[in-house]
């Protein structure tokens with residue numbers, strides 16, 4: 001459901017501790033192949049998205065790059081209006097390997113810089129994030145990666161990174177949705193001024209039916225879709241979101257979150273959906289390689 005023309009200016013910018021600001025809504029591009037991702041990114045830009053969340057591990061950076069080049073978002077004044085994130089593969093962690101991997105990502109994306117470069121997984125059983133972070137800081141000094149972030153870092157990982165490098169990431173991208181709210185991690189990030197970015201913000205679609213109709217009932221009350229209810233809940237919580245859709249209509253719907261507001265009771269009902277089951281992987285043991 002959309003209520004007409006979507007103005008990118010409606011999407012708030014979230015200020016980060018490093019002085020940059022990130023559009024609160026971005027398009028996720030996981031599980032879209034390299035050929036398929038080009039029209040998907042083009043339709044998102046057309047809909048008004050000004051934030052693309054990618055990764056080397058999605059194997060589609062070249063396809064994203066083709067969309068940015070075709071639309072003119074890869075250079076000049078237009079480039080400055082767009083936020084592009086990419087992430088380092090776990091197998092490329094380490095100082096020299098991260099620098100080489102970054103060059104490869106930038107070439108595929110056809111960009112001079114990315115807005116955010118992230119460590120994709122902490123792999124605490126094979127910790128190389130300290131050396132990786134030193135490479136990230138070099139890239140930031142060179143102006144080729146403007147904001148530095150991490151994904152899937154638990155408080156112990158964040159503590160270790162800080163103890164060994166003396167710096168905190170500006171953003172932590174974690175799995176976060178109504179049935180997996182990770183409140184301890186969110187609280188820790190807030191205490192340390194680290195912005196929280198929700199991946200799988202709808203649990204890959206599973207949370208659209210959450211709570212035995214709870215989400216559907218709230219959607220009905222506001223004449224919006226279940227996706228819009230969940231995404232609006234994130235927005236009102238101050239969380240950055242990167243919903244993925246390959247469909248232009250859903251992309252528009254997922255951006256169209258500013259014509260209604262949830263009540264305190266509706267927030268409580270969604271907060272109460274928190275549960276013990278993640279949709280994705282456990283960062284303590286998972287590697288994407």
Ligand SMILES: NC(=O)c1ccc[n+]([C@@H]2O[C@H](COP(=O)([O-])OP(=O)(O)OC[C@H]3O[C@@H](n4cnc5c(N)ncnc54)[C@H](OP(=O)(O)O)[C@@H]3O)[C@@H](O)[C@H]2O)c1
Nearest residue numbers: 028029030151199200201202203204205227243244245246
């Ligand atoms: N850092 C990490 O480790 C990590 C891990 C996972 C994901 N991510 C990032 O987070 C992004 C989003 O997460 P995700 O893709 O796992 O899950 P998601 O955004 O929660 O859900 C995507 C699923 O919901 C469907 N969908 C999207 N909009 C909809 C709507 N309005 N109504 C009904 N269904 C809708 C999509 O289908 P269609 O595409 O068919 O519309 C897709 O199947 C990823 O693309 C990626 O960029 C990062």
